[in-house]
Amino acid sequence: MVKTGTRLRSQVCDTQVIIVRAADSLDDLRAGGVPMVPLEGGAAAVEGGPQEGFADGNLIGKRYVDDSGAEVLVTKAGAGTLSVGGTPLSIKEAKPLPASD
Numbered sequence: 001m002v003k004t005g006t007r008l009r010s011q012v013c014d015t016q017v018i019i020v021r022a023a024d025s026l027d028d029l030r031a032g033g034v035p036m037v038p039l040e041g042g043a044a045a046v047e048g049g050p051q052e053g054f055a056d057g058n059l060i061g062k063r064y065v066d067d068s069g070a071e072v073l074v075t076k077a078g079a080g081t082l083s084v085g086g087t088p089l090s091i092k093e094a095k096p097l098p099a100s101d
Contacts, residue, residue, distance in 0.1 A: 002026040007039040007075070011046040015058055015078030023070035025084045030054070032080025050080040058082050064089035 002008075006019045010031035016039060019026060029036050032050025049055065058064065060077040066084050071092065074082075082089045 002029065008036040008072075009039045009076075010034070010036055010078055010080050012048060012050050013078035013080040014076055015074065015080050015082070016076035017064075017072040017074055017082070019071075020063060020073050021069060021071035023066070023068040025066055025068045026070045026072070028085045029072070030080075030083045030085070031058070031078060033083070034080075054081040054083060054088075055079055056081045056088075059091070063092040065092045066090075 001024055002019055002022055004019050004022045007016065008029065009016045011034045012032040015031040033054035034046055057079050058074050058077055060074050063071055063073050064082050065071045066089050
């Protein structure tokens, strides 16, 4: 299982993330449809770019979440869509501030 604080990078684009909240689902974390690898000492980059249907990109500084509660923070944006297997992650919405009367 991927641990909180682990830094990962994409093999097909510039995307880099850090795990904010770990979950078993992140064992299949992908960017651009290809599994992510550790930032340091991971596998060599794969030729080509993101796979078709996984090239919507991601935004630096945004947190992406899945249904199991996993959360990743994008530290370097890239062209690949973040996903767990074939299911794209969604951007975590900001919590609304309380109203001040």
